[in-house]
Amino acid sequence: xxxxxxxxxxxxxxxxxxxxxxxxxxxxxxxxxxxxxxxxxxxxxxxxxxxxxxxxxxxxxxxxxxxxxxxxxxxxxxxxxxxxxxxxxxxxxxxxxxxxxxxxxxxxxxxxxxxxxxxxxxxxxxxxxxxxxxxxxxxxxxxxxxxxxxxxxxxxx
Amino acid sequence: xxxxxxxxxxxxxxxxxxxxxxxxxxxxxxxxxxxxxxxxxxxxxxxxxxxxxxxxxxxxxxxxxxxxxxxxxxxxxxxxxxxxxxxxxxxxxxxxxxxxxxxxxxxxxxxxxxxxxxxxxxxxxxxxxxxxxxxxxxxxxxxxxxxxxxxxxxxxxxxxxxxxxxxxxxxxxxxxxxxxxxxxxxxxxxxxxxxxxxxxxxxxxxxxxxxxxxxxxxxxxxxxxxxxxxxxxxxxxxxxxxxxxxxxxxxxxxxxxxxxxxxxxxxxxxxxxxxxxxxxxxxxxxxxxxxxxxxxxxxxxxxxxxxxxxxxxxxxxxxxxxxxxxxxxxxxxxxxxxxxxxxxxxxxxxxxxxxxxxxxxxxxxxxxxxxxxxxxxx
Numbered sequence: 001x002x003x004x005x006x007x008x009x010x011x012x013x014x015x016x017x018x019x020x021x022x023x024x025x026x027x028x029x030x031x032x033x034x035x036x037x038x039x040x041x042x043x044x045x046x047x048x049x050x051x052x053x054x055x056x057x058x059x060x061x062x063x064x065x066x067x068x069x070x071x072x073x074x075x076x077x078x079x080x081x082x083x084x085x086x087x088x089x090x091x092x093x094x095x096x097x098x099x100x101x102x103x104x105x106x107x108x109x110x111x112x113x114x115x116x117x118x119x120x121x122x123x124x125x126x127x128x129x130x131x132x133x134x135x136x137x138x139x140x141x142x143x144x145x146x147x148x149x150x151x152x153x154x155x156x157x
Numbered sequence: 158x159x160x161x162x163x164x165x166x167x168x169x170x171x172x173x174x175x176x177x178x179x180x181x182x183x184x185x186x187x188x189x190x191x192x193x194x195x196x197x198x199x200x201x202x203x204x205x206x207x208x209x210x211x212x213x214x215x216x217x218x219x220x221x222x223x224x225x226x227x228x229x230x231x232x233x234x235x236x237x238x239x240x241x242x243x244x245x246x247x248x249x250x251x252x253x254x255x256x257x258x259x260x261x262x263x264x265x266x267x268x269x270x271x272x273x274x275x276x277x278x279x280x281x282x283x284x285x286x287x288x289x290x291x292x293x294x295x296x297x298x299x300x301x302x303x304x305x306x307x308x309x310x311x312x313x314x315x316x317x318x319x320x321x322x323x324x325x326x327x328x329x330x331x332x333x334x335x336x337x338x339x340x341x342x343x344x345x346x347x348x349x350x351x352x353x354x355x356x357x358x359x360x361x362x363x364x365x366x367x368x369x370x371x372x373x374x375x376x377x378x379x380x381x382x383x384x385x386x387x388x389x390x391x392x393x394x395x396x397x398x399x400x401x402x403x404x405x406x407x408x409x410x411x412x413x414x415x416x417x418x419x420x421x422x423x424x425x426x427x428x429x430x431x432x433x434x435x436x437x438x439x440x441x442x443x444x445x446x447x448x449x450x451x452x453x454x455x456x457x458x459x460x461x462x463x464x465x466x467x468x469x470x471x472x473x474x475x476x477x478x479x480x481x482x483x484x485x486x487x488x489x490x491x492x493x494x495x496x497x498x499x500x501x502x503x504x505x506x507x508x509x510x511x512x513x514x515x516x517x518x519x520x521x522x523x524x525x526x527x528x529x530x531x532x533x534x535x
Binding site: 046094095096114128129132133136137 | 211246247249358359360362364368
């Protein structure tokens with residue numbers, strides 16, 4: 001009987017997921033690699049960022065920096081996709097480690113917190129959190145999604 | 158039939174009978190060898206099992222514990238501190254904790270009193286660890302009388318006992334409701350023992366701890382990583398007792414192997430001479446010595462490891478008990494969960510079997526290269 005209970009629960013979760021916003025993107029498996037740097041994403045669950053496409057395929061990144069590198073040059077990494085095919089982008093809020101919508105999120109540049117790929121754009125769901133983090137961790141700037149340009153990514157290399 | 162396998166089996170046969178010919182010498186060798194492997198393997202198993210138990214316990218520990226210090230001593234902390242701490246960015250939750258110690262004069266034992274985070278118990282009922290039950294000779298359903306700080310007896314009903322599998326942590330534990338805890342110790346209003354702080358992002362823990370220390374200079378935040386480090390160094394190889402025992406065991410093994418390696422007896426040299434004169438090649442002699450070495454050391458290794466396993470996991474390391482025991486009245490009677498560290502056993506294997514085998518072959522090789530007549534005459 002337990003099996004049925006779990007199945008029902010699973011079904012319920014799946015249903016809720018499909019009806020809620022795409023924020024609850026499925027977690028990466030141990031085999032998922034970051035398309036930009038090639039590292040295993042599952043090892044860094046705190047930093048994981050995800051892109052879900054309209055055909056419900058998903059890609060994961062080990063940090064917001066690689067996510068933006070991908071986003072600004074989708075042709076290079078997945079030639080068959082483009083920005084319009086993306087249905088949702090999620091990043092993990094630094095304080096709560098819960099996924100938030102990347103397009104609404106704020107990113108702190110130049111802090112003393114490093115991700116698996118070195119310098120990182122540290123994501124936050126709330127403006128106040130981002131400002132507080134900026135003060136605590138010697139950040140340089142709070143950026144919105146559209147403020148992150150290839151030039152900024154270049155400066156972080 | 159002279160297949161290579163046959164040759165090996167014949168030489169092994171000869172090796173065994175030659176070992177049996179010097180029964181008492183080889184048997185005492187085997188006993189000493191087994192004893193050394195037994196001591197080292199027991200230590201490896203014991204330390205590994207304790208480390209795992211500690212890690213298991215600490216998995217449940219809060220990310221951070223905040224204690225208030227007064228004149229360098231742990232003191233009660235106001236719950237109001239918790240409200241300000243939970244406002245710090247990165248803190249997910251702050252939960253006040255109530256716990257303390259109680260000395261029972263009649264039974265001469267110290268108990269740990271603890272209030273669970275969730276309200277598990279009604280006022281008047283308690284849960285106790287197996288050590289308390291043994292010490293007080295009570296069971297579930299019985300009453301336990303504790304003396305409050307105002308010298309009034311407080312009668313509590315034992316609702317349940319903790320299973321003996323958790324004895325390492327729960328042995329001296331009495332879990333009671335917050336109301337009973339208050340009756341027992343009469344704490345000032347709004348004060349608790351310490352605060353457990355949950356921080357979602359482990360990277361942020363140090364920052365949060367620094368902020369707490371700045372906000373409340375009279376507190377001491379203790380990180381989980383610091384607790385882990387303390388336990389680790391306690392059980393580390395360097396950890397006092399263990400390293401002494403290990404050093405003695407390793408030293409005695411070195412002396413013993415050295416003794417073995419420094420040469421063969423005249424009789425053995427003569428035997429090698431005879432073997433060579435009746436047509437054995439040097440390689441055959443070496444193979445014979447190799448098999449002799451393997452038989453003794455592998456038997457000693459296997460028997461030693463199996464004995465050590467039984468000693469640690471079935472008899473709870475009874476031989477180490479007196480050296481490692483403290484001075485408490487209630488001792489946990491626990492069985493360690495078997496853990497085998499393949500890496501450490503492999504290291505032990507290469508540290509004992511290989512040097513011993515080499516130590517038996519090298520002197521044999523030296524005397525096997527001497528002409529047979531010289532060897533027999535010497």
